[in-house]
Amino acid sequence: MFRMLEVTQSSPLGFSEAVREAVDELLRAGEKVHFFVVQEQRGAVRDGAVKEFQVVLKVAVEGQSG
Amino acid sequence: MFRMLEVTQSSPLGFSEAVREAVDELLRAGEKVHFFVVQEQRGAVRDGAVKEFQVVLKVAVEGQSG
Amino acid sequence: MFRMLEVTQSSPLGFSEAVREAVDELLRAGEKVHFFVVQEQRGAVRDGAVKEFQVVLKVAVEGQSG
Amino acid sequence: MFRMLEVTQSSPLGFSEAVREAVDELLRAGEKVHFFVVQEQRGAVRDGAVKEFQVVLKVAVEGQSG
Amino acid sequence: MFRMLEVTQSSPLGFSEAVREAVDELLRAGEKVHFFVVQEQRGAVRDGAVKEFQVVLKVAVEGQSG
Amino acid sequence: MFRMLEVTQSSPLGFSEAVREAVDELLRAGEKVHFFVVQEQRGAVRDGAVKEFQVVLKVAVEGQSG
Amino acid sequence: MFRMLEVTQSSPLGFSEAVREAVDELLRAGEKVHFFVVQEQRGAVRDGAVKEFQVVLKVAVEGQSG
Amino acid sequence: MFRMLEVTQSSPLGFSEAVREAVDELLRAGEKVHFFVVQEQRGAVRDGAVKEFQVVLKVAVEGQSG
Amino acid sequence: MFRMLEVTQSSPLGFSEAVREAVDELLRAGEKVHFFVVQEQRGAVRDGAVKEFQVVLKVAVEGQSG
Amino acid sequence: MFRMLEVTQSSPLGFSEAVREAVDELLRAGEKVHFFVVQEQRGAVRDGAVKEFQVVLKVAVEGQSG
Amino acid sequence: MFRMLEVTQSSPLGFSEAVREAVDELLRAGEKVHFFVVQEQRGAVRDGAVKEFQVVLKVAVEGQSG
Amino acid sequence: MFRMLEVTQSSPLGFSEAVREAVDELLRAGEKVHFFVVQEQRGAVRDGAVKEFQVVLKVAVEGQSG
Numbered sequence: 001m002f003r004m005l006e007v008t009q010s011s012p013l014g015f016s017e018a019v020r021e022a023v024d025e026l027l028r029a030g031e032k033v034h035f036f037v038v039q040e041q042r043g044a045v046r047d048g049a050v051k052e053f054q055v056v057l058k059v060a061v062e063g064q065s066g
Numbered sequence: 067m068f069r070m071l072e073v074t075q076s077s078p079l080g081f082s083e084a085v086r087e088a089v090d091e092l093l094r095a096g097e098k099v100h101f102f103v104v105q106e107q108r109g110a111v112r113d114g115a116v117k118e119f120q121v122v123l124k125v126a127v128e129g130q131s132g
Numbered sequence: 133m134f135r136m137l138e139v140t141q142s143s144p145l146g147f148s149e150a151v152r153e154a155v156d157e158l159l160r161a162g163e164k165v166h167f168f169v170v171q172e173q174r175g176a177v178r179d180g181a182v183k184e185f186q187v188v189l190k191v192a193v194e195g196q197s198g
Numbered sequence: 199m200f201r202m203l204e205v206t207q208s209s210p211l212g213f214s215e216a217v218r219e220a221v222d223e224l225l226r227a228g229e230k231v232h233f234f235v236v237q238e239q240r241g242a243v244r245d246g247a248v249k250e251f252q253v254v255l256k257v258a259v260e261g262q263s264g
Numbered sequence: 265m266f267r268m269l270e271v272t273q274s275s276p277l278g279f280s281e282a283v284r285e286a287v288d289e290l291l292r293a294g295e296k297v298h299f300f301v302v303q304e305q306r307g308a309v310r311d312g313a314v315k316e317f318q319v320v321l322k323v324a325v326e327g328q329s330g
Numbered sequence: 331m332f333r334m335l336e337v338t339q340s341s342p343l344g345f346s347e348a349v350r351e352a353v354d355e356l357l358r359a360g361e362k363v364h365f366f367v368v369q370e371q372r373g374a375v376r377d378g379a380v381k382e383f384q385v386v387l388k389v390a391v392e393g394q395s396g
Numbered sequence: 397m398f399r400m401l402e403v404t405q406s407s408p409l410g411f412s413e414a415v416r417e418a419v420d421e422l423l424r425a426g427e428k429v430h431f432f433v434v435q436e437q438r439g440a441v442r443d444g445a446v447k448e449f450q451v452v453l454k455v456a457v458e459g460q461s462g
Numbered sequence: 463m464f465r466m467l468e469v470t471q472s473s474p475l476g477f478s479e480a481v482r483e484a485v486d487e488l489l490r491a492g493e494k495v496h497f498f499v500v501q502e503q504r505g506a507v508r509d510g511a512v513k514e515f516q517v518v519l520k521v522a523v524e525g526q527s528g
Numbered sequence: 529m530f531r532m533l534e535v536t537q538s539s540p541l542g543f544s545e546a547v548r549e550a551v552d553e554l555l556r557a558g559e560k561v562h563f564f565v566v567q568e569q570r571g572a573v574r575d576g577a578v579k580e581f582q583v584v585l586k587v588a589v590e591g592q593s594g
Numbered sequence: 595m596f597r598m599l600e601v602t603q604s605s606p607l608g609f610s611e612a613v614r615e616a617v618d619e620l621l622r623a624g625e626k627v628h629f630f631v632v633q634e635q636r637g638a639v640r641d642g643a644v645k646e647f648q649v650v651l652k653v654a655v656e657g658q659s660g
Numbered sequence: 661m662f663r664m665l666e667v668t669q670s671s672p673l674g675f676s677e678a679v680r681e682a683v684d685e686l687l688r689a690g691e692k693v694h695f696f697v698v699q700e701q702r703g704a705v706r707d708g709a710v711k712e713f714q715v716v717l718k719v720a721v722e723g724q725s726g
Numbered sequence: 727m728f729r730m731l732e733v734t735q736s737s738p739l740g741f742s743e744a745v746r747e748a749v750d751e752l753l754r755a756g757e758k759v760h761f762f763v764v765q766e767q768r769g770a771v772r773d774g775a776v777k778e779f780q781v782v783l784k785v786a787v788e789g790q791s792g
Contacts (some may be wrong), residue, residue, distance in 0.1 A: 014676030016740030080148030146214030278610030280344030346608030458508030674742030
């Protein structure tokens with residue numbers, strides 16, 4: 001059984017980079033991540049530029065605790 | 067990174083009140099809540115009246131544990 | 133078996149009140165209402181103010197006749 | 199012909215109140231508002247309480263300028 | 265308040281069996297499960313046959329920890 | 331013209347069985363059923379087991395009365 | 397209160413004509429029809445030509461009986 | 463860059479005609495229209511007949527003013 | 529078994545005509561077409577008029593080759 | 595690269611069986627099937643019983659021809 | 661109150677770059693942009709290569725004029 | 727008429743790169759590709775890193791064979 005976690009993460013560089021950072025942070029926290037699905041792509045604009053590319057991800061991790 | 071928790075809560079008073087109670091219960095449990103999105107609004111009818119206004123919420127909380 | 137009726141109702145006061153009025157009218161008509169799901173929330177503006185908060189509801193009633 | 203404007207507005211009181219404020223602000227700006235449809239309901243939490251009930255509305259106004 | 269967990273589970277037998285196994289595993293882990301909603305039905309094919317009927321479920325469990 | 335009725339039905343055995351029971355009950359009530367579309371699959375858990383597989387169906391019946 | 401009926405109707409001529417026939421048949425049956433929303437557009441092909449343009453409509457009629 | 467305007471228009475004749483009238487009115491207002499996408503098809507019934515075929519369109523126009 | 533092909537076709541006359549042309553072209557290519565479902569309705573504007581009514585269709589054809 | 599084929603198949607026994615038959619028929623036709631996703635579940639009623647459980651599947655097969 | 665503008669923009673480089681260009685063009689036009697949501701990602705192929713990565717964005721700008 | 731093919735492709739670099747590879751592979755296979763629409767963005771994680779950025783694309787190609 002996988003648990004599907006839903007997380008949001010942002011990167012100043014782009015959507016693919018935000019995905020990588022979300023997965024990295026879950027891996028560092030000890031989650032065994034198998035796959036992910038992008039749910040939403042948003043972003044924040046400040047000081048005349050796109051400052052954050054944000055992704056909302058569903059992430060499949062092993063185990064039913066979570 | 068935010069974790070998006072999904073919860074359901076109900077109130078006898080209305081949908082806005084059910085939202086407030088869901089957030090309050092998460093705050094009392096120690097979650098650092100930032101924002102929420104309403105996913106669904108339902109309700110239960112008993113004894114000839116609307117007894118529960120129910121909301122299903124996605125709630126953004128700090129941290130990847132959860 | 134439940135039949136899911138779809139109805140629209142409006143209230144000058146707010147969405148939760150429109151839900152209550154829809155359920156009340158079905159109960160007065162003799163339906164045995166168990167639960168409801170909000171499908172849509174709309175409204176009408178006239179004479180410089182919101183005059184109607186409208187809800188479209190699916191309402192579960194007992195029995196297969198409708 | 200109606201133009202459908204999409205706006206977001208918030209209220210500390212509830213979703214129905216946020217709808218009223220969005221419509222009022224458009225009316226004060228001179229728009230001839232006929233009806234609206236709720237697209238999304240969200241909110242912000244700060245200092246241990248729901249501070250903003252936010253609605254995203256599509257609002258039908260007269261005319262093709264906008 | 266219910267927490268809505270999202271899990272995926274598979275069975276070689278069929279979709280209804282995959283649902284039962286997902287619920288059983290959550291019960292064995294101590295979750296107090298009340299109801300579930302099927303989100304998605306998928307499957308894997310290997311060696312010339314359907315080897316896995318997979319379901320993605322939202323499962324309502326008691327409590328806000330999760 | 332077909333009328334599309336929406337009903338919910340449950341079975342302890344599985345989703346396909348719940349579909350059969352919904353159709354059977356409509357046929358016994360005299361409806362001339364032609365086809366159906368599954369809208370939603372849910373279920374209830376009690377006493378440590380899945381007690382109900384529930385389906386929400388749209389069912390096409392002959393005639394405009396309902 | 398309006399009841400939202402869901403019906404399917406077909407015409408050999410086109411989608412707009414199928415809508416007209418659905419509404420006409422409901423009016424002849426005594427329903428007080430106010431508005432409709434197209435849910436789906438399909439069709440059947442036989443003998444080398446489109447024989448049926450089919451529409452699935454939600455139709456708002458007065459009253460809570462159905 | 464295109465701006466996507468959302469408009470509603472109606473015609474007594476049919477959905478394709480309502481689309482043409484919406485585009486014509488935008489062109490007469492000086493918009494440089496490139497393409498459109500139908501979002502919704504509805505209609506109004508009065509005096510025993512379909513009086514309005516209504517379309518909700520997204521219309522792509524040149525420029526970022528709107 | 530049916531294969532569901534997805535095609536786009538356009539007509540200067542209207543949506544129903546674009547559907548007919550799509551089906552006719554598939555029939556001329558030897559496909560055994562049974563039914564279709566409209567997925568999307570779009571269009572192109574050039575030289576001050578709607579030049580193309582476009583439909584995206586799913587078309588059910590016999591056989592698993594495609 | 596996978597091609598996603600969309601097919602419909604039916605079985606008198608249930609939805610899981612219809613899935614198996616769709617996959618089997620594609621395998622017999624020489625497709626290298628990897629996974630599938632259920633898109634829709636429908637059915638046909640004749641002679642007072644459910645005669646067909648129908649599934650619409652997206653099926654991932656190897657290669658870009660198809 | 662925010663107005664949600666919907667715009668399309670393209671870039672030869674990728675989706676994240678198309679987002680940046682859309683926001684930049686709105687900022688140069690004097691809009692006070694706060695955030696955006698990706699609605700759709702498409703693209704055009706010409707001369708044997710992807711020539712345009714296109715994004716459809718909803719962009720939140722200050723004020724009710726638009 | 728265009729045929730809409732649905733394909734999945736992956737890249738270790740990012741979503742835009744996966745799109746490019748999908749289109750390139752179709753072009754090498756002789757398809758005349760005109761445009762594409764992103765349907766889904768997923769990915770696989772192995773050995774502590776995102777190994778595949780996956781896109782599901784609808785791709786419009788000339789002709790009705792497919």
